[in-house]
Amino acid sequence: MSLLEIRGLSKRFGGLLAVSNFDLGVEAGEIVGLIGPNGAGKTTVFHLIAGFHSPTSGEIRFKGASVIGAKPHVICRLGLTRTFQIVQPFAGLSVIENVMVGAFNRERDARAARQAAAEIVDFVGLGPRRDAPARSLTLSDRKRLEIARGLATRPDMLLLDEAMSGLNPTEIDEIVKLIRAIHARGVSLLIIEHVMQAIMALSHRLVVLHHGEKLAEGAPAEVARDRRVIEAYLGEEA
Amino acid sequence: MLALVALVALPPLLPKYHLEVLISIVFWAYLGIAWNILGGYAGQFSFGHAAYFGIGAYASTLLLLRAGLSPWLGMVLGGALAAAFGLFQGYLSFRYGLKGPYFSLVTLAFAEMLRVVAVNTKAVGSSLGLVVPTTQEAARLFIFAGKLPYYYIILVMGALALALTWKIERSRLGFSLAAVRENEDAAETAGVDALGTKLRAMALSSFLTALGGTFYAQYFAYIDPTITFGPSVSIGALLPAIVGGAGTVLGPVLGSFVLTPLSELTRSALRGRAGADIMLYGAVLVLVISFLPQGIMGFVRERRMRGRA
Numbered sequence: 027m028s029l030l031e032i033r034g035l036s037k038r039f040g041g042l043l044a045v046s047n048f049d050l051g052v053e054a055g056e057i058v059g060l061i062g063p064n065g066a067g068k069t070t071v072f073h074l075i076a077g078f079h080s081p082t083s084g085e086i087r088f089k090g091a092s093v094i095g096a097k098p099h100v101i102c103r104l105g106l107t108r109t110f111q112i113v114q115p116f117a118g119l120s121v122i123e124n125v126m127v128g129a130f131n132r133e134r135d136a137r138a139a140r141q142a143a144a145e146i147v148d149f150v151g152l153g154p155r156r157d158a159p160a161r162s163l164t165l166s167d168r169k170r171l172e173i174a175r176g177l178a179t180r181p182d183m184l185l186l187d188e189a190m191s192g193l194n195p196t197e198i199d200e201i202v203k204l205i206r207a208i209h210a211r212g213v214s215l216l217i218i219e220h221v222m223q224a225i226m227a228l229s230h231r232l233v234v235l236h237h238g239e240k241l242a243e244g245a246p247a248e249v250a251r252d253r254r255v256i257e258a259y260l261g262e263e264a
Numbered sequence: 265m266l267a268l269v270a271l272v273a274l275p276p277l278l279p280k281y282h283l284e285v286l287i288s289i290v291f292w293a294y295l296g297i298a299w300n301i302l303g304g305y306a307g308q309f310s311f312g313h314a315a316y317f318g319i320g321a322y323a324s325t326l327l328l329l330r331a332g333l334s335p336w337l338g339m340v341l342g343g344a345l346a347a348a349f350g351l352f353q354g355y356l357s358f359r360y361g362l363k364g365p366y367f368s369l370v371t372l373a374f375a376e377m378l379r380v381v382a383v384n385t386k387a388v389g390s391s392l393g394l395v396v397p398t399t400q401e402a403a404r405l406f407i408f409a410g411k412l413p414y415y416y417i418i419l420v421m422g423a424l425a426l427a428l429t430w431k432i433e434r435s436r437l438g439f440s441l442a443a444v445r446e447n448e449d450a451a452e453t454a455g456v457d458a459l460g461t462k463l464r465a466m467a468l469s470s471f472l473t474a475l476g477g478t479f480y481a482q483y484f485a486y487i488d489p490t491i492t493f494g495p496s497v498s499i500g501a502l503l504p505a506i507v508g509g510a511g512t513v514l515g516p517v518l519g520s521f522v523l524t525p526l527s528e529l530t531r532s533a534l535r536g537r538a539g540a541d542i543m544l545y546g547a548v549l550v551l552v553i554s555f556l557p558q559g560i561m562g563f564v565r566e567r568r569m570r571g572r573a
Contacts, residue, residue: 076453098452107453116446127443130436131455139436179455 128178296504296516307445312371320474350470393488509561
């Protein structure tokens with residue numbers, strides 16, 4: 027049984043079929059990259075998995091149980107959460123308070139939640155900014171905060187939606203290191219990313235989405251050689 | 265600390281008028297504290313807290329008049345009734361995603377609806393209202409000869425509500441409330457049940473507000489639909505919180521200590537010029553809101569946070 031199993035997933039918005047008959051399995055301990063041109067339907071897939079939209083048809087199972095119709099907070103408590111492409115910090119709260127919101131899922135007591143949150147704030151490298159208001163953070167730090175808040179819910183699986191977009195090469199390297207460290211904590215990852223070098227290096231497996239359909243799937247090197255993928259996606263830049 | 269001692273020890277020495285003003289200050293602070301749980305902490309800007317206030321006032325008074333039930337008990341029943349009404353209203357609004365000004369309008373509409381119903385219902389005294397019998401002093405019936413006992417009652421109510429807010433702020437619920445206020449989608453991904461959190465805030469806030477309604481009925485011994493369900497109560501509940509600092513423990517208290525004496529002062533200073541006091545009061549409000557949009561406490565907190573950043 028896969029940790030996450032998606033079968034025949036479709037989502038229609040009016041006349042637009044954003045995701046069409048999409049299948050995906052993610053095993054425990056895997057890092058899977060989800061790539062594709064803009065508008066391919068990647069973020070819609072995330073919305074569907076995390077419970078922000080209900081699919082038009084298809085099945086999503088996490089740890090064997092269907093999560094169709096479950097609200098995001100229920101799915102989060104099951105052990106699956108996501109980050110947002112456009113970071114959404116609790117702007118008025120401090121860094122540690124942001125992370126504590128997530129930590130309260132596993133800790134009832136405020137002191138325990140603060141302790142767990144502090145550990146994660148240090149882990150993502152925001153230790154020195156712990157008491158700063160979230161609205162004062164740089165984009166790079168906000169991306170870290172977004173990840174930290176997700177991690178604090180102690181997920182078995184984390185969906186990262188473009189955690190590197192808008193960052194400079196040095197910051198990207200740091201996020202890649204952070205993602206590896208998160209994986210080392212035993213968290214499985216499904217990652218949407220446009221920074222090809224990073225996603226190639228990180229992913230055990232790549233899934234290519236194009237016009238809402240799965241175009242290719244396999245080891246990063248294989249996928250990069252796939253002619254259809256080059257035409258549909260990489261070709262645009264070559 | 266000194267302020268607290270003064271609040272407990274000084275009032276017996278005050279002349280009657282000053283005691284009345286002080287009761288008024290603590291009373292509006294109390295309603296502000298109650299409003300603050302929903303409006304400040306959960307960020308659901310209610311413009312219709314008069315609904316819960318009126319339910320509390322009418323429930324305890326009707327139970328006293330028709331069934332001889334002690335208002336102390338009626339107070340709790342009224343609170344429960346108001347909480348049930350708040351949950352119903354909140355569920356309807358939140359379930360269908362009403363946010364911001366739309367939610368405010370719905371709360372306003374519900375309060376106005378109750379006012380119109382009360383005006384047109386003979387059984388609750390219609391627009392003439394209800395008189396609470398005060399012929400004899402009876403602690404059991406929430407009736408006292410002087411003003412002082414009322415002062416201590418509302419002081420204790422305020423202190424308890426304040427302690428509750430303080431406790432909530434530091435608890436899991438407090439963090440959930442802040443998360444929902446700041447960003448509902450992000451709150452949900454962090455495992456916060458947004459609907460449940462808002463309903464909890466609604467229940468607590470409406471319950472406490474209703475207790476204030478009973479206090480009002482007993483203190484003034486008279487209620488009518490406009491006084492209890494009218495917009496002035498709704499505004500009176502939200503202003504201290506907003507001016508003092510919505511979503512902070514002490515905000516509503518500070519707000520009431522600024523606003524209530526101000527309104528009393530402008531009223532007595534401009535006696536004889538109808539409306540002038542309200543104009544001055546309004547001007548001060550405009551100034552506060554433009555220069556301290558986060559309220560007095562919000563301003564203090566912001567500065568402190570910036571210091572650490």
